[in-house]
Amino acid sequence: MKKPRALKRMILAVRLAALAFFLAPAAGFAADGTEASLRIGLAYGANAPSSCEIASASGFILAVPTADGFLAGMPLPAYTRLTVSASGGRTMLHADGGVLVSDDIGAETCVLSHDYASSAPILYEGVPYRGGLSFRPNANNTFNVINRLGVEEYLYGVLNSEMGYKNPPEALKAQAVAARSYTMCNLNTHADDGFDLCAGAHCQVYKGYADEYAETCAAVDGTAGLLLYHSGVPVSGNYFKNSGGHTQNAEDVWTAAEAYLRGVPDAYSPPYTWGWQLSFRELRALLTAAGEEDPGEVAAVFVSERNASGNVNAVTIIGGKGTVVLEKNRIRTVLGASNVKSLRFTFGGALPALPQTPAIRAVGADGAGPLASGAYVLSADGFGVLETEDAFIEGASGRVRASERADAAGGGQAKDEPVTGDSVTFTGSGYGHGVGLPQDSAIEMANRGYDFRRILMQYFTDIQIG
Numbered sequence: 001m002k003k004p005r006a007l008k009r010m011i012l013a014v015r016l017a018a019l020a021f022f023l024a025p026a027a028g029f030a031a032d033g034t035e036a037s038l039r040i041g042l043a044y045g046a047n048a049p050s051s052c053e054i055a056s057a058s059g060f061i062l063a064v065p066t067a068d069g070f071l072a073g074m075p076l077p078a079y080t081r082l083t084v085s086a087s088g089g090r091t092m093l094h095a096d097g098g099v100l101v102s103d104d105i106g107a108e109t110c111v112l113s114h115d116y117a118s119s120a121p122i123l124y125e126g127v128p129y130r131g132g133l134s135f136r137p138n139a140n141n142t143f144n145v146i147n148r149l150g151v152e153e154y155l156y157g158v159l160n161s162e163m164g165y166k167n168p169p170e171a172l173k174a175q176a177v178a179a180r181s182y183t184m185c186n187l188n189t190h191a192d193d194g195f196d197l198c199a200g201a202h203c204q205v206y207k208g209y210a211d212e213y214a215e216t217c218a219a220v221d222g223t224a225g226l227l228l229y230h231s232g233v234p235v236s237g238n239y240f241k242n243s244g245g246h247t248q249n250a251e252d253v254w255t256a257a258e259a260y261l262r263g264v265p266d267a268y269s270p271p272y273t274w275g276w277q278l279s280f281r282e283l284r285a286l287l288t289a290a291g292e293e294d295p296g297e298v299a300a301v302f303v304s305e306r307n308a309s310g311n312v313n314a315v316t317i318i319g320g321k322g323t324v325v326l327e328k329n330r331i332r333t334v335l336g337a338s339n340v341k342s343l344r345f346t347f348g349g350a351l352p353a354l355p356q357t358p359a360i361r362a363v364g365a366d367g368a369g370p371l372a373s374g375a376y377v378l379s380a381d382g383f384g385v386l387e388t389e390d391a392f393i394e395g396a397s398g399r400v401r402a403s404e405r406a407d408a409a410g411g412g413q414a415k416d417e418p419v420t421g422d423s424v425t426f427t428g429s430g431y432g433h434g435v436g437l438p439q440d441s442a443i444e445m446a447n448r449g450y451d452f453r454r455i456l457m458q459y460f461t462d463i464q465i466g
């Protein structure tokens, strides 16, 4: 449809006015403390809309995100509600009654509440968010909805979803540092879709301004800017719900080993058990649906490898046409992470045994450590391991009798026998990937009086917090 000449002139005027604002000397730079450093995907992929509604009680303003904040551009105070739509790579804004406000705001331009400098949120489909919204057109006339805001503001909207606001303050602070570290080490996770992190469990659950509580905001503020470091480098603060009694080495779940992501015995873990029955017919269907080889009719299933902590490293499925081996995290990916809640399971009806004696992790007086792995207590003459019944060592996981040697770990694991018939029953403990900070244990430690630094040092090896 051809646009009337007057309308074309108006659109051109809006564009020029916006350009003039954007090219003005750096007057609008972040003097108000707002930030735009993060890009959080609210809707993308199959959920990318072709149109959406945004609202703000004080009206809107267009702005360009910069390294320092938002560079304010075209004000639109007359509208409290706008419809965003995409066509031919352009992102359009319409007011009520179909009045065209802009025929292309561009993929990088943000729409903010007119009072954004006073932290007034902007509503996307009725849900309020801090910072601004940008709309990145896709080829199929849909667009990705991206929330631009600062790291600390983002964490305000993350913490309650990842650890409820009613939990103890020191646990919330440990969670805040872990989430901040995860954020800073996983920027550009969704670079192909034009943003850093998604708002779902794939990255970190983020629900925006409406999910902020005084308790969770205090935990973010009380740890402002703090990150985990290993050898002077910021590291990702991986976390999960429940360890089942032992956390995991990164390489036992994913691929690469990380010196700060080592499995540790977890005496603070509250019990969490689960079970799941899977028919052999459904098992075959899940394998082929996930792109694995078709084993044919399944005849037997067994745990073919465990690590020293007792968690499953590999499951072997034997069928009429062949054998399929699922390893590490692939087991949960293929069978469903909400079905196989952890890699700590058996097919025998009993929970996997923990290593009989926790490995000793000597920690310095300041809580830093460990001083050594595989520590032994030697007798005074330096020969032999002290066997005195009365001697105790204070380890990271509690008091250990000196006569209980660390090399006893790994004993007592029942042998994994193949399961035949037509189904297999999982019996497991723990929930999540098992690497890094177990949230249930952080809460338990906080309840026992430990502070957030001590909690983080319990589960991240050789880290500094700064």
Ligand SMILES: [Zn+2]
Residues within 6 Å of the ligand: 189, 190, 197, 198, 199, 200, 201, 202, 203, 204
């Ligand atoms: Zn994600």
